[in-house]
Structure formats: C-alpha cells, structure tokens
Amino acid sequence: xxxxxxxxxxxxxxxxxxxxxxxxxxxxxxxxxxxxxxxxxxxxxxxxxxxxxxxxxxxxxxxxxxxxxxxxxxxxxxxxxxxxxxxxxxxxxxxxxxxxxxxxxxxxxxxxxxxxxxxxxxxxxxxxxxxxxxxxxxxxxxxxxxxxxxxxxxxxxxxxxxxxxxxxxxxxxxxxxxxx
Amino acid sequence: xxxxxxxxxxxxxxxxxxxxxxxxxxxxxxxxxxxxxxxxxxxxxxxxxxxxxxxxxxxxxxxxxxxxxxxxxxxxxxxxxxxxxxxxxxxxxxxxxxxxxxxxxxxxxxxxxxxxxxxxxxxxxxxxxxxxxxxxxxxxxxxxxxxxxxxxxxxxxxxxxxxxxxxxxxxxxxxxxxxx
DNA sequence: GGCCGCATGTAACGGGTTACATGATTAC
DNA sequence: GTAATCATGTAACCCGTTACATGCGGCC
Numbered sequence: 001x002x003x004x005x006x007x008x009x010x011x012x013x014x015x016x017x018x019x020x021x022x023x024x025x026x027x028x029x030x031x032x033x034x035x036x037x038x039x040x041x042x043x044x045x046x047x048x049x050x051x052x053x054x055x056x057x058x059x060x061x062x063x064x065x066x067x068x069x070x071x072x073x074x075x076x077x078x079x080x081x082x083x084x085x086x087x088x089x090x091x092x093x094x095x096x097x098x099x100x101x102x103x104x105x106x107x108x109x110x111x112x113x114x115x116x117x118x119x120x121x122x123x124x125x126x127x128x129x130x131x132x133x134x135x136x137x138x139x140x141x142x143x144x145x146x147x148x149x150x151x152x153x154x155x156x157x158x159x160x161x162x163x164x165x166x167x168x169x170x171x172x173x174x175x176x177x178x179x180x
Numbered sequence: 181x182x183x184x185x186x187x188x189x190x191x192x193x194x195x196x197x198x199x200x201x202x203x204x205x206x207x208x209x210x211x212x213x214x215x216x217x218x219x220x221x222x223x224x225x226x227x228x229x230x231x232x233x234x235x236x237x238x239x240x241x242x243x244x245x246x247x248x249x250x251x252x253x254x255x256x257x258x259x260x261x262x263x264x265x266x267x268x269x270x271x272x273x274x275x276x277x278x279x280x281x282x283x284x285x286x287x288x289x290x291x292x293x294x295x296x297x298x299x300x301x302x303x304x305x306x307x308x309x310x311x312x313x314x315x316x317x318x319x320x321x322x323x324x325x326x327x328x329x330x331x332x333x334x335x336x337x338x339x340x341x342x343x344x345x346x347x348x349x350x351x352x353x354x355x356x357x358x359x360x
Numbered sequence: 361g362g363c364c365g366c367a368t369g370t371a372a373c374g375g376g377t378t379a380c381a382t383g384a385t386t387a388c
Numbered sequence: 389g390t391a392a393t394c395a396t397g398t399a400a401c402c403c404g405t406t407a408c409a410t411g412c413g414g415c416c
Contacts, residue, residue: 003374005374016286017283023395035272036275037272038272040377040378041397042376042377042398043376049397079286083280084286084291092218095216095335096186096267098216100262102193104263105324106260106263106264107260107263111264122270126270151350162341162342166334169334170335220406222371223404225369245413246367
C-alpha cells in the first residue's frame with residue numbers, strides 16, 4: 001500500500017484544534033509542533049484547496065482578511081481513522097552528523113571533537129527551549145489537550161538529554177585516543 | 181546557500197572505504213549504516229554516472245561482472261571538504277508517532293497506550309540489533325574506522341534507550357489519568 | 361526448465377523547498 | 389512614504405521512492 005501523505009492530517013488535526021486559516025496553521029506548527037514537525041506555505045495552501053475539493057473541509061467565508069475553514073463530518077472521520085491507525089515501523093531518519101562521523105577518519109580528531117561540541121551547544125539550546133515551552137503549557141488552564149502536548153515534549157526532552165550525554169561521552173572517547 | 185546533496189558524499193565516503201560498486205554500496209548502507217542512513221538503487225546508479233562526469237570518480241573497468249569505481253584526487257578533496265564542514269543546525273525530523281500523539285484526544289486512551297506499547301516493542305528489537313552489530317564490530321581486528329563506527333552505534337543505543345524509557349513513562353502517565 | 365540472487369539501469373511519480381508575486385494593513 | 393508584518397497563492401526545482409526492465413550465473 002502506498003504511504004499516506006501526512007500533510008493532510010497535520011492540517012485536519014490543527015483544524016480540529018481551532019486553527020482555522022492556513023497562515024495560522026503554519027504559525028502554530030512553527031511554534032508548537034516545531035520539535036517534531038514542519039511545513040511550508042507551498043504545502044499548506046494547495047492542500048487546503050485539495051481537501052476542500054474532496055469535501056473533508058469547508059470554507060467558512062467569515063469575510064475577514066483571512067480565509068477560514070472548518071472540518072466536515074467526513075473530514076472528522078478521516079482524521080479519527082488516521083489517528084487510530086498504528087504506525088507500523090521505525091523510520092530511518094537520515095542523520096548528517098552521523099554520516100560525517102562515520103567518515104571522520106578523513107579529518108583530525110580535533111576537528112571531530114569541535115563539531116561534536118558545537119552539536120552539544122545546539123542540543124543545550126533546544127533543551128532550554130523545551131523547558132520554556134513546558135512552563136508555558138503548564139501555566140495555561142488544563143485542557144484535555146495539554147497532557148498530549150506534554151507527552152510529545154517529554155519525548156523531545158528525553159531524546160535531547162540522551163544525545164547530550166552521547167556528545168560528552170564521545171568527546172571523552174576521542175580525547176582518550178592518540179590524536180591523528 | 182543551497183543545501184548540499186548528501187547522496188554524493190555517502191557514495192564518495194563509501195568509495196574511500198573500499199566499497200567499489202554501486203550494488204555493494206547499497207548493501208553496505210543497508211547493513212552497516214542502516215540506523216542513520218538509507219539509499220535506493222534509483223539514487224545510486226544515476227549519482228555514480230554524475231560523479232564520473234564531474235571527474236570526482238573514475239570507472240576502473242575490471243572487466244568482471246560488476247562495474248567498479250575509484251576516487252580521483254578531486255573526489256577525495258571534495259569528500260574531505262564536506263566531512264570537515266560543520267553541520268550548522270539541528271534538522272527537524274518529522275515524526276509520525278508524535279504527530280498522532282499530539283492529536284490523540286481524538287482516540288481512547290487505551291488505543292494510545294497500545295500504540296506506544298507497540299512502539300516500545302520495535303525499539304527493543306532495534307536495541308537488540310545494535311548490541312549484535314556492536315559485537316560484530318568488536319570481534320573484527322581493530323581498524324581505525326572501528327572507533328567511529330562504534331560512536332555512531334552508541335548514538336543509536338543511547339537514543340533508543342531514552343525513547344524506550346519515554347514509552348514506559350508515557351504509558352504510566354496515560355494509565356494514571358481517567359480513561360476517556 | 362524455472363527460480364533465485366547478483367547487478368545495472370530507467371522512468372514515473374510524489375512530496376517538500378524555495379523563490380517569486382501580490383495586496384492589505386500597521387508602525388515609525 | 390516606506391518598511392514590516394499579515395495573508396494567500398503559484399511554479400520551478402530537487403530529491404527520494406517505486407516499479408519496471410534487462411541479463412547473467414548458479415542451483416535443484
């Protein structure tokens with residue numbers, strides 16, 4: 001079976017959460033889902049058109065400056081079906097850092113260490129950001145969505161923390177060997 | 181600056197490690213780099229042709245049943261330049277599991293728990309696999325490449341372990357709340 | 361003879377990124 | 389007035405996936 005296009009469901013899901021316009025969806029993804037999703041305007045607007053043609057969403061011309069949509073019953077059903085469908089396998093995520101590391105015998109150990117240190121800086125920044133987002137979520141009155149947001153955030157925190165520890169251990173390993 | 185196509189460098193790097201034919205490269209990636217990279221024949225063969233045209237690699241018609249290549253000095257220089265170039269930012273890796281979890285209020289908690297449990301099964305399998313690969317690497321005589329292979333493997337192990345712990349913690353959180 | 365694994369390749373397709381274009385409104 | 393932000397959209401391009409095609413050699 002061919003893979004499902006997930007852009008559709010990102011949009012349907014946001015629509016169900018009260019994100020009504022394409023611009024707002026993009027903004028929400030960039031700020032709230034940015035640790036595990038991204039999207040471009042070149043995806044959003046064509047997809048909104050397609051979904052409207054398929055009858056999964058409907059334009060509610062509120063006449064304002066922005067075009068707004070709502071889910072139709074069909075759209076709601078399709079979203080629910082997709083959410084419930086299990087993810088069957090672990091995707092291979094291409095990792096540029098690891099590809100370079102795999103070939104790192106072509107560079108000096110100092111250069112490798114420097115790059116891993118730099119990576120650790122980025123990871124620490126990200127961890128900071130996660131903590132701030134968490135505080136923001138916890139500050140808001142408890143919706144039934146908040147729990148799921150916190151779970152996705154916890155995923156990011158644990159992963160980032162583990163990778164930070166890997167950075168530190170790897171630098172130690174590299175410093176231990178003779179410099180090449 | 182436009183992003184660099186990394187398929188090129190995966191191929192150049194493997195060529196430098198003694199992988200000489202397209203078929204062998206694909207096989208090596210599928211078995212040894214599969215926890216952080218993948219490639220298809222539809223990428224390999226056209227890229228080999230392109231690299232040969234650009235003078236980064238050269239065909240060494242060993243006349244056998246397979247077409248083999250070697251790096252030219254230009255190719256070696258390009259590989260080295262790319263390896264040394266730092267990776268500037270953390271890529272956003274789209275994660276289907278988290279996208280569904282973010283919208284999981286549309287399903288019952290039981291269904292969510294079941295999916296996370298299933299995910300944990302896959303992670304445990306992967307952890308098993310990493311341990312086996314590690315033993316294989318350690319069994320071989322120490323090359324100067326082995327250290328880097330073990331570092332990439334350690335990355336996978338730490339990440340997978342952290343995600344497993346996340347699965348267990350998340351299931352507990354979900355079981356703690358009232359069932360919806 | 362037929363099947364399987366090795367080995368190389370091509371073409372269609374799908375999806376995401378980027379650049380570009382347009383117009384409205386707000387801020388200084 | 390002009391710069392920035394909001395807002396919607398299109399088209400070109402790049403890249404990866406998939407399906408298909410071909411031919412060879414070994415095995416049962």
